[in-house]
Amino acid sequence: MHRFEKGNVIVELDDAEAVLPKSEQIPQERFRQGETIRAYLLEVEKGSANPSIVLSRAAAGFVKRLFELEVPEISQGIVEIKSLSREAGERTKIAVYSKEERIDPVGACVGMRGSRVRDIVKELHGERIDIVRWHDDIREYLPAAVSPAEITKMAIDRSNKSIVLTVPKDQLSMLIGKKGRNIRLASKLIGWELIAEVEEDPALTVPLSEVPGISDKKRKVLETAGFETVQKLLKADMEELSALEGIGVKTAEKILAAGREELEKRKEEKKKEDRVKEEQLKEAEKQKEEARAEEEASKETEESEEEVPAVEEGAGNDKEDAEDDAAAEDEEDPESGEGTDA
Missing domain, CATH: 2.40.50.140 (Nucleic acid-binding proteins)
Incomplete structure (x- = not known):
């Protein structure tokens, strides 16, 4: 410099x-x-x-070149870097592949006890690096690309190169990542648009048959069109609904309103159930703590009772021993005058 x-x-x-x-x-x-x-x-x-x-030093090519220098298998052509996406200073995702089945491309890049990738991370001042195995099947490739999030379902639209990823609610933040970084880098890595979607809670899935105000005839029309639940109905386009046989704009609005009302009702009921369960868990935990405390107190009491008799036995004989010693001294003392003639 x-x-x-x-x-x-x-x-x-x-x-x-x-x-x-x-x-x-x-x-x-x-x-x-x-x-x-x-x-x-x-x-x-x-x-x-x-x-x-x-x-x-911010380009993706810089990280690629570092891997080529640090990993002999890459420079020798045994392992190939298929794709790389990067946000400098934050995170990099790199997909690697090897034609040789005996070679683990990810392990080769990581190195013994992480030695190879550790040197690269040091050069990049602590930038996080995700190394994933490349696969020509998108269903195999994608889960690794969005790791550590766990996908429960993926809807692939090959014509538009987009994928809707469904994950449990507790996995959503992990899938998206800090400032959207995980899903954004994964999207660049595989070259597909990725859309995150939260998995529906089975307890909140409302069949149309359980929604008041929808006649059997209209319900069958909706179900035939693929709207078996309120959740699917609420995702529908108004034009699509109103175009169905026997369902106009006004009817569609009434059906949607009834569906929303029923769904909100179920959500409130579930909140109450969850609160009750939470209180029950807290109470159960409290009882366990109390039981543990009682057990500890009982053990301490037993230990103290075992120690007390030994102490009292010695203490109780002190007075008697002192009196016996005094009597013996009186008998043996020649100057006391006792036991002699006048």
């Missing part, structure tokens, strides 16, 4: 100078004058006597 210019770093090469722009640096990283910098050759701008050489 040679000098700084308005946030840019000017790097001195053998016979030229290169610039590492502020925009191509890893966020928050700092450089010292004279230190050696590893960077990716991003661009060479020709057209003058001194061509402009632009370097980058």
